[in-house]
Ligand SMILES: Nc1nc2c(ncn2[C@@H]2O[C@H](COP(=O)(O)OP(=O)(O)OP(=O)(O)O)[C@@H](O)[C@H]2O)c(=O)[nH]1
C-alpha cells in the first residue's frame with residue numbers, strides 16, 4: 001500500500017441483463033440505477049462516485065449493447081460505445097449462468113480496435129458450479145483481450161473488494177474530483193423517475209414496460225410536511241395506457257404504492273405520489289421526445 005491517491009473513470013459494459021446496474025448499486029452501497037429482470041432496463045449512462053481511502057473511482061453504468069432499429073435503442077447503444085475511449089478502464093461484464101453467448105460476441109465486436117484496458121467481470125457466479133466457471137474463465141482467457149478476469153456475484157456481494165482493488169490498480173494517480181458526500185451526478189428527479197419506472201418494469205408485461213418513460217414534473221413540500229411528487233408516465237399507445245391504469249385504476253395504484261414505499265424509505269419522509277398517464281405516440285422513434293424524457297444525458 002502506497003500513499004499515492006488514484007482517481008479515474010471505469011465504465012461497466014456488456015449485453016443486457018448481465019447485472020451491470022446491480023454492480024453499480026452494490027459498489028456504491030446505494031441504489032442509483034434501476035434493476036429488473038427485463039431486457040434493456042438502463043437507458044442512459046449513469047455515473048456514480050465510489051470513494052475509497054486511497055482512490056476515487058468514477059463508475060459509469062451503461063445501457064446493454066444490443067441490436068435494434070428503434071431510435072431510442074440505437075442512442076442507448078451509442079451511449080455505451082461512447083464510453084470506450086472516454087474512460088481509463090472498461091469493465092466488460094458477462095453472466096456466468098449463460099456463458100459467452102452471441103450477444104456477448106456482439107459486445108466484443110463493438111470493441112474492436114479499442115485501446116482502453118479491459119477487465120472481464122464474470123457475474124452471477126452464485127448460479128453456477130465451480131467447474132463450469134473455470135471452463136468459462138479458460139475460454140475467455142484464450143481470447144487474450146483482457147488484462148484480468150475476475151469472477152463475482154454482484155447480488156451476493158461476493159468478490160467486490162477484490163474487484164475494487166483491481167480497478168484501483170489500473171487507475172492513474174490523480175486528485176479527488178468529487179466531494180466525498182456526492183454519490184452520483186443524476187438529479188433527484190431522474191432518480192425518482194427511475195424508481196417509478198422500475199416498478200412498472202416489475203408489474204407490467206410484454207411490450208408495455210419498454211414503451212414507458214417517466215418524467216418527474218414537480219416536487220413540493222406541503223404545509224403538512226408531506227412531500228408531493230407529480231410524475232407523468234408516458235406510453236406509446238392508448239391500449240398501453242389502459243393496461244397501465246388497469247381495471248378501476250388498480251395497476252396504477254399498485255405501481256404508485258410500490259414506488260411511494262421505496263421513496264418514503266429512501267427519503268425518510270411521508271410522500272404523496274401523483275401519477276398521470278399520457279400517450280406520446282412512437283416516442284421511442286423521436287429524438288426530441290427521447291431528449292425531453294432525459295435519456296440523452
Ligand atoms: N443470481 C444473480 N442475479 C443477479 C446478479 N446480478 C444481477 N442479477 C440479476 O440480474 C437481473 C438483471 O440485472 P441488472 O443489474 O438490471 O442488469 P443490467 O446488466 O444492468 O441490464 P440492462 O440495464 O438491461 O443492460 C436482475 O434480475 C438482477 O437481480 C448476481 O450476481 N446473481
Ligand SMILES: [Mg+2]
Pocket residue numbers: 020021022033034041042062063064
Ligand atoms: Mg442496467
